[in-house]
Amino acid sequence: MSKGALLVNLGSPDSTDPKDVKKYLGEFLMDERVIDVPYWARTLLVKGIILNTRPKKSAEAYQKIWWDEGSPLIVLSERLQSKIDKITSVPVALAMRYGSPNILSGLQELHDKGVDEVLIFPLYPQFAMATTETILVLAEELRKEHFPEMKFTSVPAFYNHPDYIRTLANSISEELKGVDFEHLLFSYHGVPERHIRKSDITNSHCKIDGSCCKTASTAHQFCYRHQCYETTRLVAEYLELKENTYSVSFQSRLGFDPWLQPYTDRTIERFGNQGMKKLAIVTPAFVSDCLETLEEIAMEGEEIFHEVGGKEFTVVPCLNDRHDWVNVLGRWIDEWAYQKPVEA
Known part of the structure; x- marks a missing residue:
């Protein structure tokens, strides 16, 4: 089997335009593992209240931190993925749980490279319903629908590694x-x-x-x-x-x-x-x-x-694309690729 890894981060609006922010917030907040109330109540809260008030304020906040290259989270994640991909023995793709590039496109990228065994790598040190769990659930749904021959392995929470x-x-x-x-x-x-x-x-x-x-x-x-x-x-x-x-x-x-x-x-x-x-x-x-x-x-x-x-x-800045962090993630991916499980 040919192996590859998919790094998955949270995501970001495509721009600071309130319309893009509204679209992003809608996808994010309608996730049943983010706001875990019955669908009717979540719809009332998100579409009836939050999306009518929050996008403009959130857009203003994004405008304060937006870079010329785009969303800092996306840019930093792309830098991380690029550096890791250069040092690993298997291809490494990037996806976001919400927004673009999405998990389906990340899996398709790996599939097009002949990958049929994927290490799903949520970029969250600590496990949570609204982060790690929702990534793994969606990835499995997409696998069953689009890539039934693919095999998945997921990286456990690494908070204490x-x-x-x-x-x-x-x-x-x-x-x-x-x-x-x-x-x-x-x-x-x-x-x-x-x-x-x-x-x-x-x-x-x-x-x-x-x-x-x-x-x-x-x-x-x-x-x-x-x-x-x-x-x-x-x-x-x-x-x-x-x-x-x-x-x-x-x-x-x-x-x-x-x-x-x-x-x-x-x-x-x-x-x-x-x-x-x-x-x-x-x-x-x-x-x-x-x-x-x-x-x-x-x-x-x-x-x-x-x-x-x-x-x-x-x-203190996040780890972002620090050299030592890149080397750690690259080593973990290669350990998995060579049948040495990453254990916390």
């Missing part, structure tokens, strides 16, 4: 070298609390009570909250960070249901109100800089911090 931890920790260390900061905040993308409970394969372990994530359980294999805290713990251990000099928060909540806490914006505000002057922040749920990192954190977060008296706000 030593290669990932080392690369992430080194990126933080390099960016903060010589920077005088009082606290390092690990900001992860938020999810509704119900997603954590829905992903609990034991149906009993996840209580989001502050202790379940620290208690060993098979539920941790699919527990986003546990994986975020474990990533933080391992990086802090690697960097020898002192207790109380770092913490975890969650950003980008939507709607009125309870989401994972503490919230990033309120945490930044609280730090400033407590007299903190120098804050550093890293966003380990993302491997590529995007709207959530470049606008929500680097712009809105800094503005909040300054409004409450903070002075220095340092944002």
